[in-house]
Amino acid sequence: MTLPSMQALPSGSEWTVDAIERYDEAIRSVAQEYGLDCYPHLLEIISSEQMMDAYASVGMPVYYSHWSFGKHFLSTEGRYKRGQMGLAYEIVINSNPCIAYLMEENTLPMQALVIAHAAYGHNSFFKGNHLFKQWTSADAIIDYLVFARSYIAQCEERHGVSAVERTLDACHALINVGVDRYKRTAKLSLSRETERQQARAEYLQSQVNDLWRTLPPQLERPQEKIATRFPAEPEENLLYFIEKNAPLLEPWQREVVRVVRKIGQYFYPQRQTQVMNEGWATFWHYTLLNTLYDRGGVSDGFMLEFLQSHTNVVYQPPYNSRHYSGVNPYALGFAMWRDIRRICEEPTAEDREWFPQIAGSNWRDTFDFAMQNYKDESFIVQYLSPRLMRDFRFFSVLDDDTRKKLRIESIHDESGYRALRHQLSEQYDLGRREPNIQVWNVDLRGDRSLTLRHYSHQRRPLDASCESVLEHVAYLWGFSVRLERQNADGSVELVKEQKHEKRGHPPRHAT
Amino acid sequence: MTVRIVDRRFDSKHKSSINRSRFIKRFKGQIRKAVADAIGQRGVRDLDNGERVGIPGEDIEEPQFGHGRGGSWQTVRPGNDRFSSGDQIERPEGGAAGRGAGLASRDGEGLDDFVFTLTRDEFLDVFFDELALPNMVKRHLARIDQYRRTRAGYTQSGVPTNLNLSRTMRGAAGRRIAIGAPYATKLRALEAELRSLLLQETTHPAPESPGESDHVVGLRREIARLRARMEAVPFVDTFDLRYNNRIRLPQPSTQAVMFCLLDVSGSMDEGRKSIAKRFFMLLYLFLTRNYERTEVVFIRHHTVAFEVPEDDFFSSRETGGTVVSSALELMHRIISQRYPSSLWNIYGAQASDGDNWNDDSPLCRKILEDSLLPLTQYFAYIEITDGPPQNLWYEYEKVQTAQAGHFAMQRIADITDIYPVFRELFKKRATGTA
Numbered sequence: 001m002t003l004p005s006m007q008a009l010p011s012g013s014e015w016t017v018d019a020i021e022r023y024d025e026a027i028r029s030v031a032q033e034y035g036l037d038c039y040p041h042l043l044e045i046i047s048s049e050q051m052m053d054a055y056a057s058v059g060m061p062v063y064y065s066h067w068s069f070g071k072h073f074l075s076t077e078g079r080y081k082r083g084q085m086g087l088a089y090e091i092v093i094n095s096n097p098c099i100a101y102l103m104e105e106n107t108l109p110m111q112a113l114v115i116a117h118a119a120y121g122h123n124s125f126f127k128g129n130h131l132f133k134q135w136t137s138a139d140a141i142i143d144y145l146v147f148a149r150s151y152i153a154q155c156e157e158r159h160g161v162s163a164v165e166r167t168l169d170a171c172h173a174l175i176n177v178g179v180d181r182y183k184r185t186a187k188l189s190l191s192r193e194t195e196r197q198q199a200r201a202e203y204l205q206s207q208v209n210d211l212w213r214t215l216p217p218q219l220e221r222p223q224e225k226i227a228t229r230f231p232a233e234p235e236e237n238l239l240y241f242i243e244k245n246a247p248l249l250e251p252w253q254r255e256v257v258r259v260v261r262k263i264g265q266y267f268y269p270q271r272q273t274q275v276m277n278e279g280w281a282t283f284w285h286y287t288l289l290n291t292l293y294d295r296g297g298v299s300d301g302f303m304l305e306f307l308q309s310h311t312n313v314v315y316q317p318p319y320n321s322r323h324y325s326g327v328n329p330y331a332l333g334f335a336m337w338r339d340i341r342r343i344c345e346e347p348t349a350e351d352r353e354w355f356p357q358i359a360g361s362n363w364r365d366t367f368d369f370a371m372q373n374y375k376d377e378s379f380i381v382q383y384l385s386p387r388l389m390r391d392f393r394f395f396s397v398l399d400d401d402t403r404k405k406l407r408i409e410s411i412h413d414e415s416g417y418r419a420l421r422h423q424l425s426e427q428y429d430l431g432r433r434e435p436n437i438q439v440w441n442v443d444l445r446g447d448r449s450l451t452l453r454h455y456s457h458q459r460r461p462l463d464a465s466c467e468s469v470l471e472h473v474a475y476l477w478g479f480s481v482r483l484e485r486q487n488a489d490g491s492v493e494l495v496k497e498q499k500h501e502k503r504g505h506p507p508r509h510a511t
Numbered sequence: 512m513t514v515r516i517v518d519r520r521f522d523s524k525h526k527s528s529i530n531r532s533r534f535i536k537r538f539k540g541q542i543r544k545a546v547a548d549a550i551g552q553r554g555v556r557d558l559d560n561g562e563r564v565g566i567p568g569e570d571i572e573e574p575q576f577g578h579g580r581g582g583s584w585q586t587v588r589p590g591n592d593r594f595s596s597g598d599q600i601e602r603p604e605g606g607a608a609g610r611g612a613g614l615a616s617r618d619g620e621g622l623d624d625f626v627f628t629l630t631r632d633e634f635l636d637v638f639f640d641e642l643a644l645p646n647m648v649k650r651h652l653a654r655i656d657q658y659r660r661t662r663a664g665y666t667q668s669g670v671p672t673n674l675n676l677s678r679t680m681r682g683a684a685g686r687r688i689a690i691g692a693p694y695a696t697k698l699r700a701l702e703a704e705l706r707s708l709l710l711q712e713t714t715h716p717a718p719e720s721p722g723e724s725d726h727v728v729g730l731r732r733e734i735a736r737l738r739a740r741m742e743a744v745p746f747v748d749t750f751d752l753r754y755n756n757r758i759r760l761p762q763p764s765t766q767a768v769m770f771c772l773l774d775v776s777g778s779m780d781e782g783r784k785s786i787a788k789r790f791f792m793l794l795y796l797f798l799t800r801n802y803e804r805t806e807v808v809f810i811r812h813h814t815v816a817f818e819v820p821e822d823d824f825f826s827s828r829e830t831g832g833t834v835v836s837s838a839l840e841l842m843h844r845i846i847s848q849r850y851p852s853s854l855w856n857i858y859g860a861q862a863s864d865g866d867n868w869n870d871d872s873p874l875c876r877k878i879l880e881d882s883l884l885p886l887t888q889y890f891a892y893i894e895i896t897d898g899p900p901q902n903l904w905y906e907y908e909k910v911q912t913a914q915a916g917h918f919a920m921q922r923i924a925d926i927t928d929i930y931p932v933f934r935e936l937f938k939k940r941a942t943g944t945a
Contacts, residue, residue: 017516024514043516051517053526068573070534073527075628078563080545097515104520119514165533173574318590327589395591400583400604408598411591422585435576456582461578465572472574 006206011302013107016044023112023149024119030291031120035364036284038140042096043115044447051091051103058267061099064152064259066168092118094126094270101290109305112298116288121281128372129277131269141266145194148259155252166370167253169471171239171260177437178239178261179268183429201251234438234453239264241439247448248478257476272375272430279333280371286310286334292368316392327424332392336379339388340366350386365410376428384424386417396423401459425490435462440484449480454495456485462495470498535633541566542629546637547601565624631887635800650719678753686751691741698737705730767802767856767888770842773824774863776813776833782894786926787862790893793862793933801858808845812838814868820844835867835903839878852886859883859890867903876906878910884914891936892920 057063058071316331347359410416440453545564
């Protein structure tokens, strides 16, 4: 790239609104040269306490009230005050306009880093990536959260805080199994949501009652009925199934289930694109700020401070380090995007063999294609190069409880590359990382019990908390709930049965 | 186009406070227990901090379906420094048993105590939940020295300067509408009728009479009569007048003094003194909750009583007998010298092992009944002993019968009894039954 010199940007560590504006201006012009396509954005300056508030509500500016957010706030506050953790420099919200928070404690170079990282890096990823485009509606999320908060507050007024809290607790336990993994959801809209909520509540209740109608008895063909299951196909979205079919839920409870489900769905793409998204944002703040430096816009001091925090972020401790806690998504993502650019610009013979389609191509086009069309799992399987595996010195370990010892399956050598890459990609497959649990059957003719089935992968069992989750399911369902495990050989065994006490009116407090 | 920058730093703070208070409410039981434990480690007047409390992690877990240990796991890790494929290695020692690190941390998470900091107010709220100062209101009213004028709604009579215009006019407008409503309804009906009649007559004029028909004239008259009656409804009636009401409220004294009376005779060992210390501490905490200003007077006694600073209060131990009345007399003297009961709320707390010189106990009762109790809001006696009660206890029981609700006594055998006993002494009593 040519190096037209530019006017020096404000220096020093103290930031002012004016300086932030000038940095944003400069970063934007560079980003435009690179062709980054972003939502318009809004920078909000907040205090550290507000940052902790934002933490507690998963970064959202508006959220309904629940004790668990209070718990997160207290734990964040505690750790922050004791110096055990720093706050993240930035939180960015996938909305239109995209909102990026700047913390007041940050120095000017850090603010510039956050702007480049969040307001241009993440922002363009949110706008471009197919998962975000398909599954979330950036235009409507804030509105929807406003709707959710006022709806839940309304429910609390009408039905009591504890009843709402009980329902929310149960829904939160299922939030990870309350997403559609393959179906696309309808776009959210505040007005439509409010309008249709009433109608939906009434309609649903009537449907549900119909489902459980016991009259007239159809004695003439009982055999045939018993054989069919309900639902006919297993349903992966537990919350959806409960919302539509749980027989005893009040209409408002169905709506609460729906609210939690919708918000869970909104976060689902984020969980699937951690490496790509963070890597992408890191790559861009690195590239954008370096470009500014090359043109003389920022000083050496600025670059030193920036590089110091940048290297902290992308540090990958080795497996035997005290600091090791899995593969650092920032490190892996950043390295992969850099590597892709390298393959495009200076491919080696190995790259030409492994990546004939992108070696020597235009890196910006390749970038956009990859950013738009992949998620972590497929991104790694597609783009992780042998060179990177060597750089990271990846190796894969098999821990099988039927063997006495651990076995090193493959390492970063010619025979191991493909297996290693495949293995690492599986590690980012949410379908494998989280247990696969689906609604298998409802005993329509009998005790109305709900049967969930856990499709066990690699003989991995569920952990102990599944019992408490089942209690929550039983609360929502209103009848007994069974959890079965289906093993690889097709055999099915009962893991746990949660009886549900007949639900009457909540006991009044005796005085 | 310049970017929009919004400075939110001065927006309302404590956005999470509702979530925070819900959390505290939900786990009140556990938090209360942690708080009770925490109090043991504080100084009597060490109150200005919140408290770090820990509650069991499993209680507040938010369960999710997750994988447990077992089965087969294959994990990719970075930083290979010694392995080649096919190597067999021992499972590393330690709990994780060779599980992928991501899993190990997931397994370990949430099982430790969840530690967080309560603010001072939250701490005290939890601590004194459901407690009340006995007879506070009654005692306040009995000795009112200052009054404060405060607004108390509106009255129908008063001096013109206190007239509340907007209230008055609001009432007047309502009354006018209410009284005029029947006329207005009739008026609308008549006017409609008149209009239709007039319309009829202009389109089909009656040939026989050139002027308006009788009916129309009658209608007009009736309308005029109704109008007049509506106008006769007074604009402002004396009935509408509202005056700001101000009343005199007794201003209770907002300062308290607390007397800690401690027996330091030979029979009070360190364990008993530490029990007494906890008790005084609780009382102090409790009083600072209710009064703007709280002073503490420490009196220690064996056969003679001395006022001492806090540091000396708990430390040294004297030998010899016990004369409880000496401390009560000193307390009375200090009150009359420094704490006029018209300005101070006076609380007494006495801790002893119950030993007293036999002839002294009736004297103690006399001092209490005659001079101290009339001056104090409340006097609490705790006897720290596991033996049988002695004569002081029996004498005090007589006081308690005579002055129930004003004097209280409890026996403490063990350090764990303190909090329950304290709660018993200060628990909210249902109104009218105490």
